[in-house]
Amino acid sequence: MPEFTPPQVQLxxxxxxxxxxVSALILLIVDTLIGERPNxxxxxxxxxxxxxxxxxxAASTWGDNELQLSGAIALDGxxxxxxxxxxxxxxxxxxxxxxxLVRDALxxxxxxxxxLLAVAGMMLMAAAADLIIMFLALETFSIALYVLxxxxxxxxxxxxxxxxYFLLGAFSSAFxxxxxxxxxGAVGSTALYGGRDPVSEPGIASFLSTSPTANTGxxxxxxxxxxxxxGFKIAAVPFHAWTPDAYQGAPSPITGFMAAGTKxxxxxxxxxxxxxxxxxxxxxxxxxxxxxxxxxxxxxSVLAVVQDDIKRLLAYSSIAHAxxxxxxxxxxxxxxxxxxxxxxxxxxxxxxxxxxxxxxVSGQDEARVRLAGYKGLFFDHPxxxxxxxxxxxxxxxxxxxAGFFGKLVVFGAAVQASYSWVVAIGVITSAIAAFFYLKIMxxxxxxxxEGESSPLPIGRLAAGVIAITAVATIGFGVVPGPxxxxxxxxxMFFQPAPETGQAPLGG
Amino acid sequence: xxxxxxxxxxxxxxxxxxxxxxxxxNAVHTALFLVGSQVALAVAFLLQGAHxxxxxxxxxxxxxxxxxxLFVVMLLGVDRSEVLVEPLPxxxxxxxxxxxxxxxGITYIALTSVDLIGADxxxxxxxxxxxxxxxxxxxxxxxxxxxxxxxxxxxxxxAAIVGVMVLxxxxxxVTALGAEAPSSEEREVA
Numbered sequence: 001m002p003e004f005t006p007p008q009v010q011l012x013x014x015x016x017x018x019x020x021x022v023s024a025l026i027l028l029i030v031d032t033l034i035g036e037r038p039n040x041x042x043x044x045x046x047x048x049x050x051x052x053x054x055x056x057x058a059a060s061t062w063g064d065n066e067l068q069l070s071g072a073i074a075l076d077g078x079x080x081x082x083x084x085x086x087x088x089x090x091x092x093x094x095x096x097x098x099x100x101l102v103r104d105a106l107x108x109x110x111x112x113x114x115x116l117l118a119v120a121g122m123m124l125m126a127a128a129a130d131l132i133i134m135f136l137a138l139e140t141f142s143i144a145l146y147v148l149x150x151x152x153x154x155x156x157x158x159x160x161x162x163x164x165y166f167l168l169g170a171f172s173s174a175f176x177x178x179x180x181x182x183x184x185g186a187v188g189s190t191a192l193y194g195g196r197d198p199v200s201e202p203g204i205a206s207f208l209s210t211s212p213t214a215n216t217g218x219x220x221x222x223x224x225x226x227x228x229x230x231g232f233k234i235a236a237v238p239f240h241a242w243t244p245d246a247y248q249g250a251p252s253p254i255t256g257f258m259a260a261g262t263k264x265x266x267x268x269x270x271x272x273x274x275x276x277x278x279x280x281x282x283x284x285x286x287x288x289x290x291x292x293x294x295x296x297x298x299x300x301s302v303l304a305v306v307q308d309d310i311k312r313l314l315a316y317s318s319i320a321h322a323x324x325x326x327x328x329x330x331x332x333x334x335x336x337x338x339x340x341x342x343x344x345x346x347x348x349x350x351x352x353x354x355x356x357x358x359x360x361v362s363g364q365d366e367a368r369v370r371l372a373g374y375k376g377l378f379f380d381h382p383x384x385x386x387x388x389x390x391x392x393x394x395x396x397x398x399x400x401x402a403g404f405f406g407k408l409v410v411f412g413a414a415v416q417a418s419y420s421w422v423v424a425i426g427v428i429t430s431a432i433a434a435f436f437y438l439k440i441m442x443x444x445x446x447x448x449x450e451g452e453s454s455p456l457p458i459g460r461l462a463a464g465v466i467a468i469t470a471v472a473t474i475g476f477g478v479v480p481g482p483x484x485x486x487x488x489x490x491x492m493f494f495q496p497a498p499e500t501g502q503a504p505l506g507g
Numbered sequence: 508x509x510x511x512x513x514x515x516x517x518x519x520x521x522x523x524x525x526x527x528x529x530x531x532x533n534a535v536h537t538a539l540f541l542v543g544s545q546v547a548l549a550v551a552f553l554l555q556g557a558h559x560x561x562x563x564x565x566x567x568x569x570x571x572x573x574x575x576x577l578f579v580v581m582l583l584g585v586d587r588s589e590v591l592v593e594p595l596p597x598x599x600x601x602x603x604x605x606x607x608x609x610x611x612g613i614t615y616i617a618l619t620s621v622d623l624i625g626a627d628x629x630x631x632x633x634x635x636x637x638x639x640x641x642x643x644x645x646x647x648x649x650x651x652x653x654x655x656x657x658x659x660x661x662x663x664x665x666a667a668i669v670g671v672m673v674l675x676x677x678x679x680x681v682t683a684l685g686a687e688a689p690s691s692e693e694r695e696v697a
Contacts (some may be wrong), residue, residue, distance in 0.1 A: 005653040014655065021662055028669070074653040110673045117666040124659065136659040140666050147670035 012061060013068040013127065014074045016054035016083050020120035023050025024113040031109035034453045040107060044098040044461075045121060047112040048091060049121065053307050055087030056320055058123070065493055067129055071191050073492040074129040074272075077341045078337070081490035082268045085345045089260045089352060090119040092465050096356045099459030104152070104365060106251075107436075111151060111502040112226040115257070116119045118144035122265035125155045128492065131190040131226075134269055138176065138233065140298065141265065142169050145258060149250040155365070156465035161249025168242045169232065176229025182222035192277045208280045218335030220284045226273065227288060233266035234314075237295040244294060244307075247315035248369075253363060255311060256355030259318045260348030267325055267344055275332045276492050282483070289330055292322055294425055296323030301429040304436045308371045310358055314351070321347055324410060327422050331413040334488075337504060346394065346402035346476050353469030354391040374440060376449030385444045392437040397430055402476035404440050409484065514554055521547035536579045536688055538573060545569040558641040 009017065026066045027046045034042075064075040073079075093115055101107040121141030129132040146169065150162030179455070184190050194203015232239040247255045281377045300320030304370060307313040325347075328340035361377065361384060378385035394403035407430065411423045476483050524544035545568045552561040593599075599654045635644045649657055 004647050005651065007654050009654065017662075021665070024669075025665075029629070069655045108673070113669050114673070115668065117662070117669070120662065129654070132653065132656045133659060135662055136656055140659070140663045143670055144666045147673050150674060207651045250518070326562065499585050 001329055004441070007067075007070050010068045013073050013122070016056040016087070017120045017124050018053040019057060020050055020116045022451040023053070024116040024120075027116070028109050028113050029303060029304070035213050040109075040276070043107070043109055043112050047094045047116060049118055051090045051094065053224050054082050054119070054123070057078045058087065059085035063243075065491070066426060067493065070197065071193065071203070072125040072130045074128050074193070075127070076493040077490035078272070078492040079123075079127040079340055079346075081125045081487060082088070082264060084101075084356070085264060085348060086119050086122050086126070089257060089348050090115060091259075092349075092352045092356070092469065093253050093257040095461040096256070096359055096465050097251070098353075099462040100251060100253050100359050103457065106151065106153060108450070111148070111178070113149050114144040117141075118148070118257070119261065124157055126268040128269065128272075129155075131183060131192070131294070135173075135176060135180060137265075138229075138269070141172070141262065142233075144239050145262065147318060148254045149246055149258075151251055151254065152366075155384055157249040158251070159249075160244045162248075165242050169173075172229050172232035172239060174233075175225050179222045179225030179229060180226060181489060182218055184224060186216070186218035192272065199206045204277050208278070213294055216281060216284075216331075219278075222283065223278060223281065224288065225284050227292070228284065230266050230270050234263055234270070234325075235300045236292050236322050236326065237319065238285060238292075240296070240300070240319045243319055244312045244315040247318070248311045252355050252359035252366065253309070255281040255314075256352040256359075259314070260353070263318070263322065263325075265346055267329075267340060268430070270329055271337055272492060275337055279332060280302065282315060286330060286332075289326060290419070290422060292313070293323050293326035293330060293422065296320065296326065297426055298323075298430040302434040304433065304440075307436070309369050310371055310440065311355075311369055311372065313371070314354060314358070316352065317433060317436070320429060321395070322408065323429070326459045327414040327419070327426055328410040330419055330422060331417040333413055333417055333475050335409065335416055336413035336483070337492065338487040338490065339406075339413045340478070341490055343406035343410050343485055345483065346406045346473070348471045349472045349476075350391045350394040350401075353386060353466055353473065354395070356387040356462055356465045356469065357391070360384065360456060360458050360466075363456065365497070371440065371443055372450065374443045375447040377444040380449060381458075384458075384466070386455075387466050388444070389441055390470050392440060392475055395478065396434040396437045397471075398434075398478050402480065404477060405480040405484070420435070439480075510554055514551070517547045517550045520544075521551070537575065538576050538580060540567050541576070542573045545573070556636050556641070559645045588673070601669075672678070 023046060027043060027050075030046065031040070033042060034040075058080050061075050063077055064074050064080075065077075067073070068075055094112060097111060097115065100109075118141040121137045121139075121144065124137035125134060125141070128137055145160055149157050149165055152158035176180070180190055182188040182374050183204065187202055187204050189202035189204070189207075191201070191203035192205060194206035195201025196206075201390055202355045204219070228239060232242075235243040241483060247258065250258065265433065274282075274289070278285060297320055300316050300318075302319065302325055304316030325340050328343065330336075331339075344415075361381075377388075390401065394401035397403045397407040397440060407426075411426055414420075414423045414426075434454045524540045524547065528537050528540035528544065531540055545564060549561045549564040549569065552558075552564055558655045595601075635641065639647075
């Protein structure tokens with residue numbers, strides 16, 4: 001073995017994550033030094049500054065195509081796109097969360113610190129080019145989210161849902177870890193890509209392009225375990241059981257963040273792992289992913305119909321959406337990757353907006369989350385009702401909203417890859433899903449409100465978030481071009497090695 | 508030959524500890540038997556030439572984790588007897604069936620020597636053990652190839668510590684809410 005060569009440490013690739021970690025620590029220290037104050041406005045301000053800076057760092061590496069830190073992370077447009085979206089999701093969560101915490105007298109610096117750490121973990125997940133890094137990133141944001149779900153002090157539902165989320169999450173992490181171990185056994189490395197020389201710098205992609213297919217048995221087994229671990233995070237059937245409980249018990253801003261952020265980070269890992277790294281094994285993993293996608297779409301849509309709690313309903317809707325996005329993974333082509341990015345960005349905005357409305361309407365201690373509570377909302381609070389309608393239409397995929405184009409590109413990619421029958425199931429389940437979104441709208445517009453209408457205190461930050469997400473949902477629905485082009489430009493890293501003969505796959 | 512004798516002794520000891528662990532009535536005895544089995548495994552790792560893993564096995568598993576187990580056992584009360592009701596009715600039969608399946612699988616692989624991995628890496632380990640040594644090689648890899656992973660682990664621990672602070676500070680308000688949950692004073696008395 002040669003003498004110790006110190007690694008090349010380039011900080012540009014992990015600058016967003018470092019920024020978030022540092023701002024989380026500064027936030028905790030400053031809060032301790034300043035002590036108890038009635039109005040701690042500086043906490044959300046510092047969180048905002050950290051997230052904006054992290055987003056800017058992520059944007060500055062747009063269009064790069066290289067591996068950094070000994071092949072641990074990939075610097076590419078794909079990671080930049082996901083990181084910028086996650087920074088935006090984080091900002092919206094912090095703002096809605098601030099109003100929520102002040103209303104329920106829960107404000108603590110730890111809330112912001114944990115949101116920042118969760119975003120840092122999600123960003124690292126999007127850039128991870130090594131299964132070990134991917135696992136550490138997954139655990140970082142998962143642990144932050146377990147605690148955030150339990151953040152409603154004094155609420156047994158919140159504690160219970162956090163416990164369920166934690167136990168099942170730990171269980172699924174074990175599967176993911178076993179998948180990594182088996183991958184190491186098969187390949188001799190946990191790196192996704194590997195260097196140009198497959199002997200000295202082994203990686204999954206270079207292993208697959210150089211070794212005969214007879215040796216991939218263990219890797220196929222590992223792939224199955226990796227699907228379980230990541231399928232849990234995206235809430236795919238049959239790993240979805242935690243979703244309704246966790247979404248129901250968590251504080252509403254955190255529920256929105258889980259739906260938008262966790263899904264984006266986990267899908268980023270899935271796209272990088274399956275559509276790029278394990279691309280040549282697609283004949284093996286495709287049937288499995290197709291089965292999961294079909295089950296997810298059907299069960300998510302059908303079970304949502306019978307829910308009478310809006311947070312549970314949106315949880316089942318998020319399960320169904322995971323199935324729709326999986327059709328893009330099945331397609332495993334350029335349009336699938338860019339379509340999934342577009343879908344996840346617009347879905348995240350709509351679902352964050354929807355949960356911002358839920359967070360406002362549910363009132364103190366989230367007492368009003370039944371669907372019956374939404375009766376006649378239009379007559380009491382027309383702006384809230386119209387905004388929620390817009391988000392629900394986008395989730396349903398109605399034209400002129402961003403959700404329509406999301407479904408169009410995702411299903412288009414699957415049709416291009418000749419999986420029309422999966423798309424047919426997707427379209428049918430979308431129609432079922434439209435039914436329960438309509439159910440909420442009927443309550444809001446056509447039914448009388450029960451009892452007296454109590455005044456709803458709408459914070460300025462929450463109102464701002466609802467306005468921003470509503471404008472974005474309509475904006476990307478009318479003019480989807482710029483975001484779609486950005487998603488197409490966000491290509492994934494590919495090894496510029498002509499001798500492997502594997503076509504580069506990008507977004 | 509000596510290695511084989513040590514190997515046999517270690518595994519008899521490990522198996523004995525594991526079986527005793529299952530039948531021990533006292534929770535503290537169970538934990539101690541588990542420590543014995545972990546130490547035996549560490550010796551087995553040493554025999555295989557995996558010095559670093561052996562040290563980690565002792566420090567982390569036999570040391571830190573078992574101390575944590577004992578802490579929890581002490582906190583819950585050593586002499587508190589549990590009413591054992593099995594919530595899953597068929598779990599004993601299921602466990603036997605799955606265990607038999609696992610044993611059959613291992614036997615099959617051992618008898619047919621199915622080559623799942625493809626490459627024999629034991630020679631690599633022997634070469635590294637000669638120069639520069641197991642622990643040094645692990646250190647070099649950890650601080651070069653896996654530097655980011657090493658640092659990311661610290662971020663993970665920061666997230667966990669912040670989380671523990673949140674949860675620990677809020678325990679009182681939750682127990683005050685649930686009437687059936689005993690207060691912290693009552694638990695201390697008990």
